[in-house]
Amino acid sequence: MSPRNSVLGAGRTRQRIVDRGLALASVDGLTIGRLATELAMSKAGVLGHFGTKESLQLAVVDAAAEMFSREVPERARGVAPGLTHLRALCEAWVSYLERELLPGGCFFTAAAAEFDGRPGPVRDAIAGMDSLWRRDLSIHIRRAITIGYLPPDTDPDQLVYELVGIMLALNHSLQRHHDRQAAERTRCVMQRLMAEIRPHDRGGAAHAGVPLRHPRRRSPRRGLRVPRGRATRGGPVAADSPARIRN
Numbered sequence: 001m002s003p004r005n006s007v008l009g010a011g012r013t014r015q016r017i018v019d020r021g022l023a024l025a026s027v028d029g030l031t032i033g034r035l036a037t038e039l040a041m042s043k044a045g046v047l048g049h050f051g052t053k054e055s056l057q058l059a060v061v062d063a064a065a066e067m068f069s070r071e072v073p074e075r076a077r078g079v080a081p082g083l084t085h086l087r088a089l090c091e092a093w094v095s096y097l098e099r100e101l102l103p104g105g106c107f108f109t110a111a112a113a114e115f116d117g118r119p120g121p122v123r124d125a126i127a128g129m130d131s132l133w134r135r136d137l138s139i140h141i142r143r144a145i146t147i148g149y150l151p152p153d154t155d156p157d158q159l160v161y162e163l164v165g166i167m168l169a170l171n172h173s174l175q176r177h178h179d180r181q182a183a184e185r186t187r188c189v190m191q192r193l194m195a196e197i198r199p200h201d202r203g204g205a206a207h208a209g210v211p212l213r214h215p216r217r218r219s220p221r222r223g224l225r226v227p228r229g230r231a232t233r234g235g236p237v238a239a240d241s242p243a244r245i246r247n
Contacts, residue, residue, distance in 0.1 A: 001161050014049045021060045026104030027115045061125045064107040071096040072090040083149035086140045097170050105175040134160050
């Protein structure tokens with residue numbers, strides 16, 4: 001076997017180990033013994049591609065992050081910023097959990113339960129990914145506020161907290177209770193949450209895609225504008241040129 005083929009073969013084996021490790025970690029955590037059994041390899045053969053168990057675990061965390069990025073943020077790419085983008089992100093997030101791409105549901109939920117009380121690089125990596133995602137959600141919420149889709153007194157941290165809580169409940173309902181209605185229940189909750197925060201005009205109508213516009217004050221002295229050149233000095237406006245209200 002040529003050196004190049006050897007490298008390619010090793011790369012494919014490494015990827016196979018990571019993929020299987022990701023699936024196992026979403027269910028029962030990652031153990032070298034079970035991973036080796038699943039792949040029909042020796043423990044030494046598995047670790048030989050990574051050096052240490054910790055390096056293997058970090059590679060699995062990276063693979064989980066790539067999957068999440070591909071299935072959630074990437075699906076909302078190109079959607080207009082503001083509340084519309086936030087809605088697209090949340091829908092992709094629900095779909096990601098609903099489709100159960102991993103047998104144990106959300107990898108980061110399972111991994112957090114396993115590593116929250118175990119300080120070290122793996123816990124730091126999991127916590128770092130979670131913080132990045134929360135930061136991204138907060139950025140989109142703040143953009144929606146700046147553009148005018150959300151009221152200026154919207155609390156981004158509170159909204160992120162509620163969205164994360166909704167998704168944790170969805171993952172729990174799917175994995176623990178096998179509730180086939182959980183995804184639709186989650187969508188209903190999100191719709192209600194968004195309906196509570198989206199701006200309403202004076203008539204009570206609302207539209208998520210239309211930014212909130214505050215009416216300009218109208219000067220009492222210049223409430224009417226006479227079309228230029230269509231009225232004589234001191235005379236009335238021409239009959240065919242009605243005065244227009246200045247907005």
